[in-house]
Amino acid sequence: MDSVIKMENQLKAVSDINRLKILACLKQGEVCVCDFVDVLQVSQPAVSQQLRKLKDAGIILERKKGTWKHYRLNEEQTTYIQAVLDELEPISYQHCGPGCSSEEGVD
Amino acid sequence: MDSVIKMENQLKAVSDINRLKILACLKQGEVCVCDFVDVLQVSQPAVSQQLRKLKDAGIILERKKGTWKHYRLNEEQTTYIQAVLDELEPISYQHCGPGCSSEEGVD
DNA sequence: TTCTTATATAAGTAAACGATTATATTAAAG
DNA sequence: CTTTAATATAATCGTTTACTTATATAAGAA
Numbered sequence: 001m002d003s004v005i006k007m008e009n010q011l012k013a014v015s016d017i018n019r020l021k022i023l024a025c026l027k028q029g030e031v032c033v034c035d036f037v038d039v040l041q042v043s044q045p046a047v048s049q050q051l052r053k054l055k056d057a058g059i060i061l062e063r064k065k066g067t068w069k070h071y072r073l074n075e076e077q078t079t080y081i082q083a084v085l086d087e088l089e090p091i092s093y094q095h096c097g098p099g100c101s102s103e104e105g106v107d
Numbered sequence: 108m109d110s111v112i113k114m115e116n117q118l119k120a121v122s123d124i125n126r127l128k129i130l131a132c133l134k135q136g137e138v139c140v141c142d143f144v145d146v147l148q149v150s151q152p153a154v155s156q157q158l159r160k161l162k163d164a165g166i167i168l169e170r171k172k173g174t175w176k177h178y179r180l181n182e183e184q185t186t187y188i189q190a191v192l193d194e195l196e197p198i199s200y201q202h203c204g205p206g207c208s209s210e211e212g213v214d
Numbered sequence: 215t216t217c218t219t220a221t222a223t224a225a226g227t228a229a230a231c232g233a234t235t236a237t238a239t240t241a242a243a244g
Numbered sequence: 245c246t247t248t249a250a251t252a253t254a255a256t257c258g259t260t261t262a263c264t265t266a267t268a269t270a271a272g273a274a
Binding site for chain 1: 254
């Protein structure tokens with residue numbers, strides 16, 4: 001099998017300090033892009049690119065709400081990615097603005 | 108905590124197809140460097156370098172026996188690395204020579 | 215000691231990575 | 245329609261990665 005290729009891809013996706021921090025944030029629930037900029041202390045495009053890698057690997061999912069995009073953990077994970085998530089300490093963050101809170105987007 | 112740093116290091120160590128294959132071989136027991144050259148189809152120095160990364164990350168251990176070096180999985184693993192190992196399908200390999208079999212080295 | 219064998223280290227290189235700045239897209243507001 | 249705001253994409257660049265070949269190290273054999 002080359003499920004080992006999928007494994008490599010998923011492991012690559014989580015073997016970066018900033019992407020691990022993104023996942024640590026997402027343990028609390030949905031987060032929008034602007035919040036990550038604060039937490040990671042990198043530029044907005046950098047955050048976008050990291051999110052894309054996690055999304056391409058199937059580790060996170062996105063939800064569009066107006067101009068905002070909210071990201072959340074995929075509830076279905078491979079056992080090894082789930083083990084990584086389980087080990088991560090949650091990171092708290094500040095919502096960047098009123099329109100950006102995920103709660104109001106949940107209908 | 109920056110156990111997240113250790114996590115990043117260990118995940119980097121296993122997020123490479125050749126190093127995953129090395130681990131898949133090691134599920135069968137001890138393996139010497141020369142065997143990996145056959146399995147991975149890369150040069151001997153390349154194998155040495157991969158093994159060093161896994162060793163530095165604490166994922167494998169080495170045992171010297173004359174001119175040979177045998178590598179094996181560390182029996183103590185973090186939960187997420189263990190989850191990766193559990194998911195790997197073992198890879199069978201040919202012992203490169205009589206002096207290279209791990210069995211005779213076990214006293 | 216000298217030769218051979220197994221492995222490690224050094225040096226060089228092409229490709230991948232992760233950031234940046236600049237620009238494009240998309241949707242809501244005025 | 246124009247402006248503003250949130251996000252994505254493009255182009256660029258310095259760093260890291262993983263290989264290669266060449267050389268060094270270390271141990272057993274002759």
